[in-house]
Amino acid sequence: MNQAADAELAIETKSLTKIYGSGNTEVVAMRDACMKVARGEVVALLGPSGSGKSTFLTAVGLINPPTSGQVFIRGQLILDADQAQVNLRSFRRQHIGFVFQKSNLIPFLSAIENVQIAIELNGQSSRVARQSAQKLLDDLGVGDRADNRPSMLSGGQQQRVAVARALANNPSIILADEPTAALDSHRGRQVMELFAQVAHEHGAGVIVVTHDHRALDVFDTTYEMEDGRMFQPTHSQPN
Amino acid sequence: MNLATKDIRHNLGRFALTTVGVGMLLMIVMGMGGIYRGIIADATLLIDSVGADLWVVQRDTRGPFAELSRVPQNLVHRVYAVPGVTASREFVYHTVQRQRDEKALRMAVLGLSWPTDKGEWIQLTAGRSLKQNHFEMIADKSLGLAVGEQIKLGKETYTVVGTTSNMISSGADGIGFVTVADAQAIQFDVPGEAVRLERASRYARGESSEVGIKQPALLENASKPSFELPTTPRAQISAVMVTVSPGADVNEVARAIAGWGDVSVYTSSEEREFLLKGNVEKVRRQIGLFRVLLTVIAAIIMALILYTLTLDKIHSIALLKLIGAPNTVILGLIVQQALVLGVVGFGIAFLIGQKIFPMFPRRVILTNPDLIQLGVIVLGISVASSLLGIWKAMHVSPNEALS
Ligand SMILES: Nc1ncnc2c1ncn2[C@@H]1O[C@H](COP(=O)(O)OP(=O)(O)OP(=O)(O)O)[C@@H](O)[C@H]1O
Numbered sequence: 001m002n003q004a005a006d007a008e009l010a011i012e013t014k015s016l017t018k019i020y021g022s023g024n025t026e027v028v029a030m031r032d033a034c035m036k037v038a039r040g041e042v043v044a045l046l047g048p049s050g051s052g053k054s055t056f057l058t059a060v061g062l063i064n065p066p067t068s069g070q071v072f073i074r075g076q077l078i079l080d081a082d083q084a085q086v087n088l089r090s091f092r093r094q095h096i097g098f099v100f101q102k103s104n105l106i107p108f109l110s111a112i113e114n115v116q117i118a119i120e121l122n123g124q125s126s127r128v129a130r131q132s133a134q135k136l137l138d139d140l141g142v143g144d145r146a147d148n149r150p151s152m153l154s155g156g157q158q159q160r161v162a163v164a165r166a167l168a169n170n171p172s173i174i175l176a177d178e179p180t181a182a183l184d185s186h187r188g189r190q191v192m193e194l195f196a197q198v199a200h201e202h203g204a205g206v207i208v209v210t211h212d213h214r215a216l217d218v219f220d221t222t223y224e225m226e227d228g229r230m231f232q233p234t235h236s237q238p239n
Numbered sequence: 240m241n242l243a244t245k246d247i248r249h250n251l252g253r254f255a256l257t258t259v260g261v262g263m264l265l266m267i268v269m270g271m272g273g274i275y276r277g278i279i280a281d282a283t284l285l286i287d288s289v290g291a292d293l294w295v296v297q298r299d300t301r302g303p304f305a306e307l308s309r310v311p312q313n314l315v316h317r318v319y320a321v322p323g324v325t326a327s328r329e330f331v332y333h334t335v336q337r338q339r340d341e342k343a344l345r346m347a348v349l350g351l352s353w354p355t356d357k358g359e360w361i362q363l364t365a366g367r368s369l370k371q372n373h374f375e376m377i378a379d380k381s382l383g384l385a386v387g388e389q390i391k392l393g394k395e396t397y398t399v400v401g402t403t404s405n406m407i408s409s410g411a412d413g414i415g416f417v418t419v420a421d422a423q424a425i426q427f428d429v430p431g432e433a434v435r436l437e438r439a440s441r442y443a444r445g446e447s448s449e450v451g452i453k454q455p456a457l458l459e460n461a462s463k464p465s466f467e468l469p470t471t472p473r474a475q476i477s478a479v480m481v482t483v484s485p486g487a488d489v490n491e492v493a494r495a496i497a498g499w500g501d502v503s504v505y506t507s508s509e510e511r512e513f514l515l516k517g518n519v520e521k522v523r524r525q526i527g528l529f530r531v532l533l534t535v536i537a538a539i540i541m542a543l544i545l546y547t548l549t550l551d552k553i554h555s556i557a558l559l560k561l562i563g564a565p566n567t568v569i570l571g572l573i574v575q576q577a578l579v580l581g582v583v584g585f586g587i588a589f590l591i592g593q594k595i596f597p598m599f600p601r602r603v604i605l606t607n608p609d610l611i612q613l614g615v616i617v618l619g620i621s622v623a624s625s626l627l628g629i630w631k632a633m634h635v636s637p638n639e640a641l642s
């Protein structure tokens with residue numbers, strides 16, 4: 001079961017299983033989920049509510065370890081069941097960008113500071129970090145709101161700031177859980193295209209959980225989950 | 240980027256209010272220490288400023304600041320004759336409580352050895368020191384007597400000629416300085432009828448005694464106050480204060496006087512110790528305990544405040560963990576806020592205290608060593624009280640950023 005991992009892959013998961021609770025309240029949220037994401041590949045993850053998409057994403061994101069199975073990132077074994085093989089926190093800091101369902105910004109920091117802090121945590125000086133943060137916000141069309149706190153921003157603007165933060169450190173993998181839920185379809189598509197661009201330019205692997213079937217053409221691959229099982233639909237693959 | 244200050248700025252109003260609250264609490268802790276210092280300073284002020292090297296007191300007593308001490312008035316002259324003594328003065332000191340303007344006036348009356356001591360050593364806030372050996376008084380300002388005011392004590396009326404400040408007894412009563420003769424007159428004042436009865440009985444006894452019959456002129460003395468009678472009078476003063484000449488050895492002089500059977504001798508610092516050990520010790524312990532309790536309470540309250548501040552930020556902390564912030568960043572956020580709370584609170588305590596403490600009925604003295612000590616304690620409890628918050632922060636899972 002522990003075959004040598006492919007270093008060309010950005011992400012590889014081997015039979016990830018997550019069981020919440022025990023006994024009567026036991027919930028198998030994810031069962032033997034396997035996925036391979038190449039460097040530069042953008043993957044859409046579809047599935048009905050409660051099918052285990054978030055569970056899978058947080059397992060790959062190293063914040064919610066699986067009950068069994070392995071997570072490889074860039075060919076390196078990172079999680080063996082719930083056993084961490086590296087310092088997860090510093091690994092997340094250097095290699096993973098997150099965007100989640102709900103906006104997840106720090107309320108006491110302004111938009112630009114929310115991006116800046118992620119860059120500073122990776123050892124950049126605050127001046128350099130601020131410049132890169134401003135550029136990212138400009139790219140995402142929220143540069144003019146840089147000094148506003150999250151509470152002063154609309155849901156869509158908050159989500160774009162979160163995207164900027166996810167991209168800030170040129171991560172090896174980007175994990176997004178319905179990042180476009182709060183955006184109109186135009187903006188939503190823009191964000192997806194931005195993910196694709198980062199993936200292609202920097203060789204990052206991207207997994208996006210989405211319900212928005214209109215933007216599926218942006219993705220290279222589509223996976224689906226149902227009842228905790230992962231599969232790849234053979235028909236709906238656009239070119 | 241400093242997360243601690245960013246968060247404080249975001250919640251500035253609430254944080255400021257909390258800090259003021261902590262500051263008030265620390266002000267009380269500070270005030271307790273100051274009250275303690277004040278009590279010691281007030282209690283020892285008289286001993287310290289009266290400037291005696293040695294105290295000669297009734298044998299086997301600990302002197303006038305600890306208990307009742309009675310020595311004969313002529314002891315002043317006996318002591319003066321000891322080699323090495325440059326000055327010896329009577330110490331006459333007692334407390335009276337009289338009615339004045341419908342209010343009780345408590346006053347500690349201290350006798351000055353006219354004419355060697357006119358009260359020049361007393362720091363005056365107004366008026367002058369004594370110029371005659373009767374019916375003049377220097378009053379502490381806490382007595383509420385101004386220069387020129389008159390007060391009747393016993394059969395005589397005394398005029399306030401000078402005022403001073405912070406001259407109070409260990410019981411916090413203001414001191415009135417008069418001459419020794421006046422102080423004794425006040426102390427031994429007896430109603431006229433009692434004097435007449437006493438004189439009559441002395442006269443009767445004198446007439447029937449052999450001396451009285453042979454020397455009728457002696458009977459003149461029967462009408463004098465008892466402390467002026469030419470026999471060996473009853474011990475009428477509390478102690479004798481001795482000043483030793485600069486060249487002489489204090490211990491040598493003390494040893495010489497200690498050889499006499501009727502007195503004990505103590506140095507000023509011994510007499511000071513008796514006062515502190517006796518009168519002030521319990522007050523000191525009481526205030527000390529209160530201070531410890533208040534410090535503990537301050538620490539608990541600060542811990543709860545910091546815990547709540549951390550709980551308010553727990554989502555942000557989980558998020559910081561999610562994006563990979565190391566523990567030092569999170570620790571820094573909490574501890575720095577704790578230190579800001581403690582340091583600014585301490586500053587507020589000091590500033591408000593300086594304004595408020597002078598209005599207290601007794602002195603509150605803030606000394607630098609006390610302030611430094613409290614400052615160090617505040618830093619200590621700031622860090623210690625953030626432990627609860629740190630513990631909470633360390634246990635939050637990055638997953639909680641998603642809920
Ligand atoms: N902490 C938890 N404890 C117990 N059960 C959980 C927990 N988190 C998720 N589950 C359960 O696991 C299953 C999968 O949940 P998950 O959040 O992964 O679904 P999802 O596909 O992301 O749904 P949605 O599209 O609504 O976000 C659900 O049945 C859910 O109730």
Ligand SMILES: [Mg+2]
Pocket residue numbers: 053054055101177
């Ligand atoms: Mg979900």
